[in-house]
Amino acid sequence: MKHGVFGRKLGRNKDERRRLFVILTRSLLETGRVRTTLAKAKAVQPAVEKLITKAKRGTSGALRQITKTLSDSGAYNKLLEMAKVRFTGRTSGYTRIVRLGARYGDASEMVYLEFVDAEPEKIQTTVTKETKALGKDSGQARKAIKHVGKVEEAEVVSEEKPKKPSKVSKKSK
16 A cells, blocks of 8 residues: 555556646646546646746746646747736736536536636727728728727728528429
8 A cells, every 4th residue: 555645646547647637737728728527627736836836937947847847849838928928916826626517427527727817818900891991001091990909900800791592482483
């Protein structure tokens, strides 16, 4: 019998457990929210919080440990970016667990593991037909777009859709 084993086993051996934690951490960093079981979320949450704290610290040793843990440059870069921008005013408590209820198949408690702070919103603009008709380079179009928000280039959001031909009913034949 192994006494004093730290952490949750989750019915896996050491390597499988470590791999599960890495996969859940990567997907949380990529999407911002992961749907998983309560036991897995409680096991992964402290590991994610420690990674964010190390990324905020930014020393070479801490960054080496993050690289060793994640072993994915995309997730590594995303973590460093989030630590600089998103979590500057927060010292701890970066994630939360939101309960969803029991899973239908085995009644296991399902949860969302997500970041506490909302992701910074990107400014979006809408270009109407009038501003599109004015042209991209005209001053009037820039003024029309400017009141919505500062944007380098705006995307066309509203365009006319072609009408579908009406269906012929059987009675008219």
